[in-house]
Amino acid sequence: MARWQRRRKMSKAEARSREADQKEYVSRSQGQMIWSAFKRHRVGNVGTVVVLLFILFAIFAEFVAPYHYGKQYRNHPYAPPSTIHWRDEDGSLTRPYVYRTDRTLDRTTYKVSYIEDTSKKYPIRFFTRGEAGYKLFGLIPSNIHLFGAMADDGDITEVFLLGTDSLGRDLLTRCLVGSWVSLSVGPLVVLLVIPISIVLGGVSGYYGGGVDMFIQRACEVMLAIPGLPILMAMGAALRGFGLSAGMVFMGIIVALAIVSWGGTARIIRGQVLAIREMDFVTSARAAGASDLRVILRHITPNVTSYLIVNATLTIPGMMLTEAALSFLGYGIQEPMTSWGALLNAATNVGSIEQHPWILIPGIFIVISVLAFNFMGDAVRDAVDPYSVI
Amino acid sequence: MLTYMIRRTLYMIPLLLIVSLISFSLIKLMPGDYLTTARMNPQITEQTLQQQIERFGLDRPFLVQYWFWLKNVLQGDFGTSFDTRMPVFKTLFFGSRLMWTVIIAMTTLVLTWIFAIPIGIYSATHQYKPSDHVVTFFGFLGLSIPNFFFALVLMWMLVVIFHVGDRGLGVAGLLDSRFFDSPFSWAKFVNYIWHLWPVWVVIGTANMAGLIRLMRGSLLDTLSLPYVQTARSKGLTERVVTYKHAVRNAINPLVTTLGLSLPGLVNGGVITAIVLNIPTVGRAYFSALQRQDEPVIMGGLLFFSLFLLIGNVIADFLLAWVDPRIRYD
Numbered sequence: 179m180a181r182w183q184r185r186r187k188m189s190k191a192e193a194r195s196r197e198a199d200q201k202e203y204v205s206r207s208q209g210q211m212i213w214s215a216f217k218r219h220r221v222g223n224v225g226t227v228v229v230l231l232f233i234l235f236a237i238f239a240e241f242v243a244p245y246h247y248g249k250q251y252r253n254h255p256y257a258p259p260s261t262i263h264w265r266d267e268d269g270s271l272t273r274p275y276v277y278r279t280d281r282t283l284d285r286t287t288y289k290v291s292y293i294e295d296t297s298k299k300y301p302i303r304f305f306t307r308g309e310a311g312y313k314l315f316g317l318i319p320s321n322i323h324l325f326g327a328m329a330d331d332g333d334i335t336e337v338f339l340l341g342t343d344s345l346g347r348d349l350l351t352r353c354l355v356g357s358w359v360s361l362s363v364g365p366l367v368v369l370l371v372i373p374i375s376i377v378l379g380g381v382s383g384y385y386g387g388g389v390d391m392f393i394q395r396a397c398e399v400m401l402a403i404p405g406l407p408i409l410m411a412m413g414a415a416l417r418g419f420g421l422s423a424g425m426v427f428m429g430i431i432v433a434l435a436i437v438s439w440g441g442t443a444r445i446i447r448g449q450v451l452a453i454r455e456m457d458f459v460t461s462a463r464a465a466g467a468s469d470l471r472v473i474l475r476h477i478t479p480n481v482t483s484y485l486i487v488n489a490t491l492t493i494p495g496m497m498l499t500e501a502a503l504s505f506l507g508y509g510i511q512e513p514m515t516s517w518g519a520l521l522n523a524a525t526n527v528g529s530i531e532q533h534p535w536i537l538i539p540g541i542f543i544v545i546s547v548l549a550f551n552f553m554g555d556a557v558r559d560a561v562d563p564y565s566v567i
Numbered sequence: 568m569l570t571y572m573i574r575r576t577l578y579m580i581p582l583l584l585i586v587s588l589i590s591f592s593l594i595k596l597m598p599g600d601y602l603t604t605a606r607m608n609p610q611i612t613e614q615t616l617q618q619q620i621e622r623f624g625l626d627r628p629f630l631v632q633y634w635f636w637l638k639n640v641l642q643g644d645f646g647t648s649f650d651t652r653m654p655v656f657k658t659l660f661f662g663s664r665l666m667w668t669v670i671i672a673m674t675t676l677v678l679t680w681i682f683a684i685p686i687g688i689y690s691a692t693h694q695y696k697p698s699d700h701v702v703t704f705f706g707f708l709g710l711s712i713p714n715f716f717f718a719l720v721l722m723w724m725l726v727v728i729f730h731v732g733d734r735g736l737g738v739a740g741l742l743d744s745r746f747f748d749s750p751f752s753w754a755k756f757v758n759y760i761w762h763l764w765p766v767w768v769v770i771g772t773a774n775m776a777g778l779i780r781l782m783r784g785s786l787l788d789t790l791s792l793p794y795v796q797t798a799r800s801k802g803l804t805e806r807v808v809t810y811k812h813a814v815r816n817a818i819n820p821l822v823t824t825l826g827l828s829l830p831g832l833v834n835g836g837v838i839t840a841i842v843l844n845i846p847t848v849g850r851a852y853f854s855a856l857q858r859q860d861e862p863v864i865m866g867g868l869l870f871f872s873l874f875l876l877i878g879n880v881i882a883d884f885l886l887a888w889v890d891p892r893i894r895y896d
Contacts, residue, residue, distance in 0.1 A: 404871030
């Protein structure tokens with residue numbers, strides 16, 4: 179850069195600062211600074227929107243899903259995703275419609291295929307009444323679904339947007355209902371891990387001495403435990419007890435929390451150790467604050483930014499672990515389902531080769547975990563608004 | 568330093584003991600009792616059953632049973648598999664399972680570093696440029712794909728889209744059947760590599776994003792230090808400044824994370840081996856779990872734990888070696 183250019187630039191900067199001097203300063207709270215830093219992270223914003231969309235779809239899962247997630251269409255096992263037709267016979271654009279499909283078995287090759295019966299069109303309609311009744315938010319009984327296929331004479335046919343599984347259950351419905359488990363596992367585990375880590379890490383760092391020794395050794399044991407193998411064993415134990423699916427779900431969350439608190443507690447201990455020596459803690463103590471008050475009022479707020487970052491980055495990891503466990507059959511049990519459990523049907527290449535659509539739940543996992551990761555990245559950049567990146 | 572190394576190594580013993588106690592209680596918690604199953608089996612005589620009860624103290628309280636188990640282990644006896652009737656050691660490490668487990672872990676780790684560090688450097692030197700964003704995006708994508716799903720999709724793509732079967736190449740296992748009995752040759756080696764690359768890709772991509780980000784952050788920090796400014800003002804080229812002055816120091820924090828990346832390696836290795844049918848300890852552990860083969864499950868858990876601990880110790884030694892500023896007394 180030439181000298182005169184640099185000078186011009188500098189004078190510009192000076193001018194700007196002089197302008198700022200004359201302008202009224204705007205004071206912003208920490209919350210506002212976090213928000214504006216968060217907004218600057220474009221990819222993170224997209225991630226957050228996607229996460230919110232997933233949550234929205236999960237809340238309205240039974241409304242968006244055309245059927246009940248346990249309903250088996252016995253004459254439609256492994257039906258491929260329905261073909262949606264956009265064009266008439268003469269090729270002009272029309273409202274989307276599907277045909278009724280019939281399962282046929284080729285007597286020579288024993289290959290099953292679904293053939294469309296083109297005699298009657300079933301246009302896709304929105305807000306149709308379906309046979310599956312549900313309670314929205316667990317309160318409002320309804321049987322209106324987002325979409326369904328109905329012929330003009332009122333005849334109804336099934337439409338499987340993502341195909342069906344081996345028992346003829348609609349995969350879209352199961353993916354939507356499975357999102358309840360898949361999306362809630364991460365936050366629920368974090369809700370368990372954070373209090374445990376605050377208490378153990380806080381006590382360990384604040385008091386030091388024998389308690390510290392003991393808790394640190396416990397952390398080391400937790401870190402020496404091989405995560406996935408021990409979770410598989412825990413899952414096997416849970417499965418064998420004959421518990422209800424809901425209890426198994428709780429058990430999985432507790433197991434995930436047990437296995438993963440060690441690292442978080444350790445880092446919190448480190449932070450507390452550093453904060454403990456700061457002047458404001460000493461003065462709080464000198465002012466006669468009790469230990470509990472010092473920990474909760476003076477130290478904990480200083481580790482919250484770390485906790486928020488840790489939470490948003492732990493969630494995707496927990497989602498992946500739950501998916502892996504359920505995929506192996508040691509996670510969520512029937513009749514509950516999750517994206518990982520749905521992939522349990524896709525354990526061998528032969529099955530995937532014939533019915534590739536059973537891999538679709540995996541795409542839901544990838545997109546949601548990616549979105550959570552980007553959101554976490556944005557949160558990490560934003561929670562420390564004073565840092566200059 | 569030597570005392571530190573010895574102390575660090577000896578410290579593994581109490582940790583292993585506690586892990587073994589936890590694993591033991593977990594396995595005893597598992598429903599389905601070995602004795603009842605064994606009594607149903609006509610091949611097992613009452614006499615062998617009595618022997619087993621005697622040996623493992625199966626009719627005694629839990630802690631006594633653990634004590635029996637521990638005594639046997641200290642004598643080098645990890646018990647006999649309920650399923651294969653072979654010693655646990657043999658069942659877990661049968662064939663070259665142990666070797667493959669270690670080889671896969673090591674090669675994946677090395678490959679991850681070989682790829683992640685240059686990418687991290689590139690990302691840091693091109694901060695906020697589109698290429699930086701692209702690299703970050705793919706890093707996150709690799710992080711977000713479940714290992715098992717990636718392995719499934721890879722298999723599906725190889726078989727259905729690329730039709731590798733037509734060229735006589737399989738996708739699961741370690742080796743195509745025609746090489747099973749052949750002596751070691753170049754073609755056999757290539758076949759091993761063909762079967763291993765999906766494993767490297769699947770586990771590697773899952774662990775690379777973290778390393779890339781660390782390298783990027785660490786290098787950015789280092790590049791803003793005064794000594795780098797000094798190097799620049801001496802008139803050194805940016806290349807020399809980056810690679811000779813900054814990168815060497817920026818790598819140190821990464822070595823610290825070596826130990827932290829091990830669990831990911833173990834978990835990824837287990838699940839990938841299960842999906843891709845690679846004969847590793849993880850796969851043997853999975854089949855033992857499916858058959859409720861308690862002694863083998865126990866041995867497997869101990870093995871993984873030992874693997875983690877040894878890895879951590881090596882990482883610590885490496886850190887001490889790389890960074891002489893760290894002192895241990």
